[in-house]
Amino acid sequence: MREAVCIVGCGQTHHVLQRRDVTAPELVHEAVSACLEDAGVSIQDVDAIVIGNMEHFEGIHLSDSYAADGAGAFGRPTFKVATGGTTGSSLSQAAAYLVGGGLYDSVLAVGWERLSDSAGETSTGIITAFDPIFERSTMGGAISGLAIHAGPYAERYGIRPEDAAVVTVQARQNAARNPHAHLRKAVTVEDVVASPLLSWPLRFLDMCPTSDGACAVLFSSRAWTGRHERGGAWIKGLSSSRNHAMLGDVFPGTPTFLNPLKIARDRAFAQAGIEDARRQIDVVELYDPCTYAALEWVEDLGLCGPGEGPSFYATGAASMDGDVAVNPSGGVLCTNPIGATGLVRVAEAALQVRGRAGQHQVAGCRTAVATGFGGSVWHEVMVLGVE
Amino acid sequence: MTAFHEGRIRIPYKWPAGNVGSAFLEALADRRLLGSRCPRCATVYAPPRSICLQCHVAIDELSEVGPHGTVVASAAGFGLIRLDGARTALVHRTDAPLGARVHPVWSPAPQKSILDVVSFAATGETGDVEYGITPPPPRKLTLPQPVTVLGTACTPRGADRSGWSIPEMVHEVVSDLFARTGFKQRMVDTVITASSDFLDGRTISDMAVQDVVGAPGKSASKVSMDGLFALPYAVARLTSGVFNTCLVVAHAKASSADQRAISRAAFDPILIRPLGVTDHDVLRLQASRMGIADPSIVADGDGAVAILLTTGAGPVSLSEATFATLAHSPGDWDVAAAPGLSPMGPSDATAFMDLSSAQTALWERVLGPGTSLSHQWGFATGLERLATVHEALSKTPGTGLAHAVAGYVGQSQAVWRLRSQ
Numbered sequence: 001m002r003e004a005v006c007i008v009g010c011g012q013t014h015h016v017l018q019r020r021d022v023t024a025p026e027l028v029h030e031a032v033s034a035c036l037e038d039a040g041v042s043i044q045d046v047d048a049i050v051i052g053n054m055e056h057f058e059g060i061h062l063s064d065s066y067a068a069d070g071a072g073a074f075g076r077p078t079f080k081v082a083t084g085g086t087t088g089s090s091l092s093q094a095a096a097y098l099v100g101g102g103l104y105d106s107v108l109a110v111g112w113e114r115l116s117d118s119a120g121e122t123s124t125g126i127i128t129a130f131d132p133i134f135e136r137s138t139m140g141g142a143i144s145g146l147a148i149h150a151g152p153y154a155e156r157y158g159i160r161p162e163d164a165a166v167v168t169v170q171a172r173q174n175a176a177r178n179p180h181a182h183l184r185k186a187v188t189v190e191d192v193v194a195s196p197l198l199s200w201p202l203r204f205l206d207m208c209p210t211s212d213g214a215c216a217v218l219f220s221s222r223a224w225t226g227r228h229e230r231g232g233a234w235i236k237g238l239s240s241s242r243n244h245a246m247l248g249d250v251f252p253g254t255p256t257f258l259n260p261l262k263i264a265r266d267r268a269f270a271q272a273g274i275e276d277a278r279r280q281i282d283v284v285e286l287y288d289p290c291t292y293a294a295l296e297w298v299e300d301l302g303l304c305g306p307g308e309g310p311s312f313y314a315t316g317a318a319s320m321d322g323d324v325a326v327n328p329s330g331g332v333l334c335t336n337p338i339g340a341t342g343l344v345r346v347a348e349a350a351l352q353v354r355g356r357a358g359q360h361q362v363a364g365c366r367t368a369v370a371t372g373f374g375g376s377v378w379h380e381v382m383v384l385g386v387e
Numbered sequence: 388m389t390a391f392h393e394g395r396i397r398i399p400y401k402w403p404a405g406n407v408g409s410a411f412l413e414a415l416a417d418r419r420l421l422g423s424r425c426p427r428c429a430t431v432y433a434p435p436r437s438i439c440l441q442c443h444v445a446i447d448e449l450s451e452v453g454p455h456g457t458v459v460a461s462a463a464g465f466g467l468i469r470l471d472g473a474r475t476a477l478v479h480r481t482d483a484p485l486g487a488r489v490h491p492v493w494s495p496a497p498q499k500s501i502l503d504v505v506s507f508a509a510t511g512e513t514g515d516v517e518y519g520i521t522p523p524p525p526r527k528l529t530l531p532q533p534v535t536v537l538g539t540a541c542t543p544r545g546a547d548r549s550g551w552s553i554p555e556m557v558h559e560v561v562s563d564l565f566a567r568t569g570f571k572q573r574m575v576d577t578v579i580t581a582s583s584d585f586l587d588g589r590t591i592s593d594m595a596v597q598d599v600v601g602a603p604g605k606s607a608s609k610v611s612m613d614g615l616f617a618l619p620y621a622v623a624r625l626t627s628g629v630f631n632t633c634l635v636v637a638h639a640k641a642s643s644a645d646q647r648a649i650s651r652a653a654f655d656p657i658l659i660r661p662l663g664v665t666d667h668d669v670l671r672l673q674a675s676r677m678g679i680a681d682p683s684i685v686a687d688g689d690g691a692v693a694i695l696l697t698t699g700a701g702p703v704s705l706s707e708a709t710f711a712t713l714a715h716s717p718g719d720w721d722v723a724a725a726p727g728l729s730p731m732g733p734s735d736a737t738a739f740m741d742l743s744s745a746q747t748a749l750w751e752r753v754l755g756p757g758t759s760l761s762h763q764w765g766f767a768t769g770l771e772r773l774a775t776v777h778e779a780l781s782k783t784p785g786t787g788l789a790h791a792v793a794g795y796v797g798q799s800q801a802v803w804r805l806r807s808q
Binding site: 001002003019020021022023024025026029032033042043047048049052054055056058059060061062064065066068069070072073074075076077078079080081082083084090093094097098100101102103104117118119121125126128129130131132239240241242243244245258260263264267374375376 | 604
């Protein structure tokens with residue numbers, strides 16, 4: 001990057017199933033105000049804003065200007081980035097490039113979603129991501145899309161439902177210490193494997209929830225940071241990659257298959273000088289939409305070998321005091337306001353590096369990785385570290 | 388040729404009004420109109436806002452405004468009405484002309500909805516037509532290094548693409564761009580697309596085009612705004628030093644859906660949407676305030692635009708820009724004053740995104756004379772404007788301005804300066 005980029009402020013709402021007491025701009029205002037307070041600055045110190053949500057979940061067209069008052073966008077350059085599940089991570093990358101490319105000194109990234117506004121029809125908003133002629137009539141939204149990847153993965157390595165359930169059990173334990181998390185009640189392996197089957201092999205407690213919430217993160221240049229900083233997390237590497245759009249093209253083993261997480265990981269880790277992920281990374285805030293994805297993606301990140309995801313979790317390597325703490329916040333399995341979800345990963349990773357994660361702080365965290373995941377198997381990776 | 392088939396879907400929505408919005412709706416049942424007052428700058432908003440646009444502080448102080456007010460814009464049965472005691476204006480129904488004093492006509496059966504006021508009727512008097520709040524002029528963005536526009540390609544103007552799919556339209560312009568520039572997909576480092584999930588009826592609308600723009604495997608992204616607002620991200624990816632070439636692609640397909648129906652979803656779901664206001668209605672309101680009674684409105688079309696950018700100096704380059712976002716409702720700021728635009732100096736070739744003949748006059752007032760739109764291509768319109776300026780500067784050296792709005796009456800404004808040597 002031309003300019004070094006630092007995260008100097010993070011704010012989020014308390015994520016819950018439904019926030020029927022506030023409008024979307026009011027929800028955004030809560031997160032942005034918390035972020036500015038965390039950074040110790042005012043909206044006047046912000047040069048530009050990147051904002052995003054997935055508009056089919058709320059039915060609001062041109063939502064960037066709709067949320068302008070909450071975001072503090074009046075009179076400011078404001079750009080909307082909306083890429084599906086990756087929206088929040090895409091916002092963080094856009095903000096990082098706008099600062100890193102020398103265009104602006106301080107850029108506020110704002111992600112939000114009110115999944116309760118689509119009145120229980122969130123999956124319907126996801127079905128519209130798929131080809132209107134060939135795929136929409138036969139696809140079941142997010143759950144089946146994840147299930148058709150989880151099934152072959154489980155088959156390949158003989159992964160049992162109990163192995164996957166461990167991920168939810170750990171996530172809930174961690175979320176119990178995170179006041180912003182949505183699902184904080186402890187569950188057992190037995191609870192997960194006894195929960196209703198949604199789409200084989202995914203059961204109800206293998207899946208992330210739908211949440212209402214917002215998150216804001218402030219990115220700044222070295223010069224700006226020098227004037228305002230209260231302890232920042234520096235961006236050491238970032239990249240993204242995605243697969244093809246149609247589901248038949250994206251299966252492991254097909255000639256068109258790409259592994260976007262590995263591609264993005266390789267680029268971001270090379271920039272950050274990470275050669276031994278398990279040794280060099282302290283915390284991963286992983287975008288885990290379901291348990292099986294978490295198992296597969298800790299492998300793809302290089303934290304363990306192929307097929308070793310279950311033992312990585314089962315032996316405690318992924319726990320708060322393990323080799324690499326995965327999702328001290330509870331992760332996506334506990335909190336999922338979609339347009340904010342990827343940005344929450346970045347905020348939580350930054351809080352760890354800044355030593356500001358409170359009850360879910362991992363002691364001595366110096367390097368943290370945040371990931372994002374979304375439509376067409378799009379993965380994004382950001383590496384944060386101390387200066 | 389076989390018949391063209393369609394996919395359709397419906398989603399129900401419900402939106403909370405919040406504390407301030409709920410108090411406003413409750414008061415309507417008592418035939419009272421409430422405004423909110425910012426504790427810091429004392430601006431009175433009506434309809435009430437819960438967050439001050441200017442100070443970014445929460446507002447909880449509500450007080451009665453009106454019920455009389457003044458029409459500050461009026462067209463096609465709709466008006467902007469500044470209620471007495473308020474700085475901002477309410478969007479509602481009225482047949483009274485610009486400057487008329489009005490009073491609310493109440494529904495006999497209130498539902499705690501904006502429709503509890505049936506309309507605003509003239510009293511026979513006239514009043515002051517000033518309204519709205521004003522941001523400071525937008526700051527100029529100067530690029531840290533020049534970024535060259537290597538080439539542009541557009542759907543042929545006037546071509547009928549109604550039977551084509553979106554990927555087919557995009558493939559046509561990307562192929563044309565590569566033919567013009569001698570580039571190939573593998574020589575492109577990164578891609579930024581611009582599209583609207585609403586206009587396309589597709590969540591993650593970039594999934595429709597990602598394969599034909601060569602995004603898989605690359606680090607690429609999407610901006611969900613007009614393509615001129617996507618350019619800063621493309622430029623930043625280049626000036627960051629991480630990438631050397633960036634493909635920027637935008638598309639729109641108006642023939643896929645009723646554009647007026649979609650535009651209704653761009654207005655506040657509680658305060659404006661129940662009135663049935665469309666983009667054309669607010670364009671007429673803006674014109675009425677400028678004294679233009681029957682503006683011509685630009686037709687929608689299907690089109691795609693692709694441009695290729697690289698770092699370093701070249702024949703035509705991007706040098707500076709301004710961007711500003713205002714607010715959602717045309718009642719919050721003066722739609723006839725273009726507060727998000729500021730003069731950009733002399734230009735040899737300017738292309739506006741003027742959605743109506745009134746906007747032509749308005750943008751011209753700030754940016755000087757320029758080329759008007761012949762049709763609009765949704766989120767691809769701004770890049771088509773840039774391609775138009777690029778074409779002119781490729782023939783005759785000089786400087787040019789490409790302009791776009793997001794929102795219909797200038798809720799967001801973008802201007803890019805191009806330079807040729």
